[in-house]
Amino acid sequence: MNRKNIDLDNLRHSCAHLLAAAVMELWPDTKRTIGPAIENGFYYDFDFGDIKVSEKDFPKIETRMLQLLPDWKEFTRIEVSPEQAKNDYGDNPYKLELIDEFSSKDQKLTFYKSGNYSDLCRGGHVENPGNQLKYFKLLSIAGAYWRGNEKNKMLTRIYGTCFPTKKELENYLKAVEMAEKSDHRKLGKELDLFSISSLTGQGLILWHPKLALIRNIVEQFWKDIHYQQGYQLVNTPHIASMDMFVLSRHLSKYIDYMFPVMLHQFIEGESSADYSVDEVLKPMNCPNHIQIFQARPRSYRELPIRMGELGTVYRYERAGVLHGMTRVRGFTQDDSHIFCTPDQVIEEVRQVLSIMKYFYAVFGFSDYQAYISTRPEKYLGDKKSWDFAEQSLQKAAVAEDLDYKIDKGAGVFYGPKIDMKVKDSLGREWQLGTVQFDFNQPSRAETTSEEIEEFWKLKTFKQKFKSKNNLAKYLKKLGRGFDVTYVDTNGQAKTCVMIHRVVLGSMERFFGILIEHFGGAFPLWLAPVQVVLIPISDRHHQTALKIAEKLKSEKIRVESDNRKESMQAKIRDHTLQKIPYMGIIGDKETGSQWLSLTVRDRNGKNHGFMSADNFLDILKKTIEKKA
Ligand SMILES: [Zn+2]
Ligand SMILES: [Zn+2]
Structure with missing residues (x-):
C-alpha cells in the first residue's frame, strides 16, 4: 500500500473513533465492537440493544461529533493489562472476546485516547484529529453479523467517510449521489426492467418485456458478429451428468459454488435402476463443448474450431454476496471455447481481444485496461506450457495495441489469462471479458489418490458410494480426463490447446452494468420504446x-x-x-x-x-x- 492510502486509512479509522465517541454519549448503554477503515471510508459496528438507531439519527450524531472535535488534540497510547481492559468494558461481550483473543496470543493490549474517549485499538491514527477530522459524513446503516458469522448476533453497522479536504469530500458525495441515481436495482424498478421474486428464488433474474427485448437485440448482435468472425454456435442443456463434472474436476475444485448433486437413488419408491446417472446443474459450459468436439475425430485441417454459446449456468453464491443483476445464481455467459494448435494461439487470442475492443466501443466503454494473470504457486501442467501461454497472451496484447498490467502469480491453477476491465460513465471499473488458457480439461490425467481423498470428503460422495473403495472403483471406471485431441500432419494424435473466453461476461451482469452506465437512458438502437x-x-x-x-x-x-x-x-x-x-x-x-x-x-x-x-x-x- 502506498503512503497516501495509509494516510487515508488512518484518517478514516480515526474518524471511526469519533463516531463511536458521539454514539456512546448519545446512547451510553450501547456496546461497541470494532471500527476499521475500508475502501472509500470506514464503519463502526454497534449493539444498540433494544434501541432502534436509523439514518434519521445521523444529523444528531454528526452534530455531536463536531462538538467533540475541538477537544481532540491528539491520540494518546495507553498500555493496559487484560484485567484493566476488561474492567473498562464491563459487560460488553464483544470487547471481552477480543481482549481474551489478543491476550491469548500474547499481544500487548493498548487503548487509544482522544478527548474523553478511549477505545481498545492497535493504532494507526492521525496526529491532530481536531484539525484533520473536519470533513466527514455518515453515509448509511446496515445490519452486520458480529465477526461476519451468521450464527452470531446481528449488529448495527454505521458507514461513513472522511477526507483531508472539503473539496474531496464534496466530490466524493457527488459521485455517490450519481451512482445511487443510476443504481440498476432502483432503475430496474422505475423503468420496469427486471425483478427478483422470492418465490423464483434469490439471485435469479426475471427479465421483464422491455429488458428482455434489449437483451434479444444484444444477443442477436453478438451472434451476428461471432458468425462473421468464424464462430460456430451451439446449444447445450442446463443439466448434465455428475460424471461429466467429476471428469472435468469441477466437482472437486468448485463444489462450494455448485448446487447439490441430484442423487436419484434417494427418490422414494423409484427404481434406482432407471436413475443410475445422477445430475447437476451445470456451473460451466466447457465440458459440453468438449463433448461436441469429441463427437467425431478431428483433423488439424479443421482447426481452429471456435465454439460459441450463450450458455446458461448456475452457481451457488452465498445470500450475503448476492447483488441485483451483478451478483446472481443463474446467468447466461457469452461463452466460447477455442480448440487450436500451438501455432494458432497468438492469432486466436488477438482475434478475441479485437472482438472485445469492438464490443466495448459499441457500448460506449472507451476506457479499459487489460490484466495478465501469470502462474500461481500451485498449478497444473508443465512450466514450459505456462511460459508459452503467458508469452502468447503478452504478444497478442502488444499486437492489439493494448496497454496491459501483469498480475504476478494471480492466474488460476489451470492456466494464465487476460482479464479486461472497463470504466463506466461514473468512472467505476468492471471486469467484463476474459481469455483463459486451460491445461486441465483437454488433458488425460489419471485420478490421483489425493483426488480420491478430496472427493471422499464430500457429503454427496459419502452418501452415494458408502465406502471409499466404491468411490475409487467408480472413479477408475470413469477413466481419465477428456483427452481432447486432433490428428496432426503426421497422422499422430496431439492434445489441443483449449482457450475459454467471454467478451461481455454474463448477460445478467452486463445488463446490470449497462443500466448504470447509461443511467437507464439506453441509446436509440437499444431503447425498448424508441x-x-x-x-x-x-x-x-x-x-x-x-x-x-x-x-x-x-x-x-x-x-x-x-x-x-x-x-x-x-x-x-x-x-x-x-x-x-x-x-x-x-x-x-x-x-x-x-x-x-x-x-x-x-x-x-x-x-x-x-x-x-x-x-x-x-x-x-x-x-x-x-x-
Ligand atoms: Zn484506533
Ligand atoms: Zn469454459
Whole structure:
C-alpha cells in the first residue's frame, strides 16, 4: 500500500473513533465492537440493544461529533493489562472476546485516547484529529453479523467517510449521489426492467418485456458478429451428468459454488435402476463443448474450431454476496471455447481481444485496461506450457495495441489469462471479458489418490458410494480426463490447446452494468420504446396513428399516447421513462401537406417541425450507427 492510502486509512479509522465517541454519549448503554477503515471510508459496528438507531439519527450524531472535535488534540497510547481492559468494558461481550483473543496470543493490549474517549485499538491514527477530522459524513446503516458469522448476533453497522479536504469530500458525495441515481436495482424498478421474486428464488433474474427485448437485440448482435468472425454456435442443456463434472474436476475444485448433486437413488419408491446417472446443474459450459468436439475425430485441417454459446449456468453464491443483476445464481455467459494448435494461439487470442475492443466501443466503454494473470504457486501442467501461454497472451496484447498490467502469480491453477476491465460513465471499473488458457480439461490425467481423498470428503460422495473403495472403483471406471485431441500432419494424435473466453461476461451482469452506465437512458438502437407520439387533443389522434403505422412498418419501436392528460404531463412522463424521442402532433402538424410532427428528445432538446419521412430517416441512420 502506498503512503497516501495509509494516510487515508488512518484518517478514516480515526474518524471511526469519533463516531463511536458521539454514539456512546448519545446512547451510553450501547456496546461497541470494532471500527476499521475500508475502501472509500470506514464503519463502526454497534449493539444498540433494544434501541432502534436509523439514518434519521445521523444529523444528531454528526452534530455531536463536531462538538467533540475541538477537544481532540491528539491520540494518546495507553498500555493496559487484560484485567484493566476488561474492567473498562464491563459487560460488553464483544470487547471481552477480543481482549481474551489478543491476550491469548500474547499481544500487548493498548487503548487509544482522544478527548474523553478511549477505545481498545492497535493504532494507526492521525496526529491532530481536531484539525484533520473536519470533513466527514455518515453515509448509511446496515445490519452486520458480529465477526461476519451468521450464527452470531446481528449488529448495527454505521458507514461513513472522511477526507483531508472539503473539496474531496464534496466530490466524493457527488459521485455517490450519481451512482445511487443510476443504481440498476432502483432503475430496474422505475423503468420496469427486471425483478427478483422470492418465490423464483434469490439471485435469479426475471427479465421483464422491455429488458428482455434489449437483451434479444444484444444477443442477436453478438451472434451476428461471432458468425462473421468464424464462430460456430451451439446449444447445450442446463443439466448434465455428475460424471461429466467429476471428469472435468469441477466437482472437486468448485463444489462450494455448485448446487447439490441430484442423487436419484434417494427418490422414494423409484427404481434406482432407471436413475443410475445422477445430475447437476451445470456451473460451466466447457465440458459440453468438449463433448461436441469429441463427437467425431478431428483433423488439424479443421482447426481452429471456435465454439460459441450463450450458455446458461448456475452457481451457488452465498445470500450475503448476492447483488441485483451483478451478483446472481443463474446467468447466461457469452461463452466460447477455442480448440487450436500451438501455432494458432497468438492469432486466436488477438482475434478475441479485437472482438472485445469492438464490443466495448459499441457500448460506449472507451476506457479499459487489460490484466495478465501469470502462474500461481500451485498449478497444473508443465512450466514450459505456462511460459508459452503467458508469452502468447503478452504478444497478442502488444499486437492489439493494448496497454496491459501483469498480475504476478494471480492466474488460476489451470492456466494464465487476460482479464479486461472497463470504466463506466461514473468512472467505476468492471471486469467484463476474459481469455483463459486451460491445461486441465483437454488433458488425460489419471485420478490421483489425493483426488480420491478430496472427493471422499464430500457429503454427496459419502452418501452415494458408502465406502471409499466404491468411490475409487467408480472413479477408475470413469477413466481419465477428456483427452481432447486432433490428428496432426503426421497422422499422430496431439492434445489441443483449449482457450475459454467471454467478451461481455454474463448477460445478467452486463445488463446490470449497462443500466448504470447509461443511467437507464439506453441509446436509440437499444431503447425498448424508441419513439412516443403525443397527440395534443383527440382530433390529432388519427394522424398520430398514421405516423405510428409508418414508423412500425420500418421496425421502429413506437407507441402513441392518447391518454386524457395534458401534453406537458405526457412529455414529463416519457422523459422520466427515458424515451429517446417524442413526436408532438397538433393543429400545425395535422394541417401540413405531408405527415408531419414536431420532435423533441429526452434531454429536452427541440428538433423542430419535420415530415415523418425526414424523422424516419434520422432514426434509421442513428440506429444503423448504434450511436
Ligand atoms: Zn484506533
Ligand atoms: Zn469454459
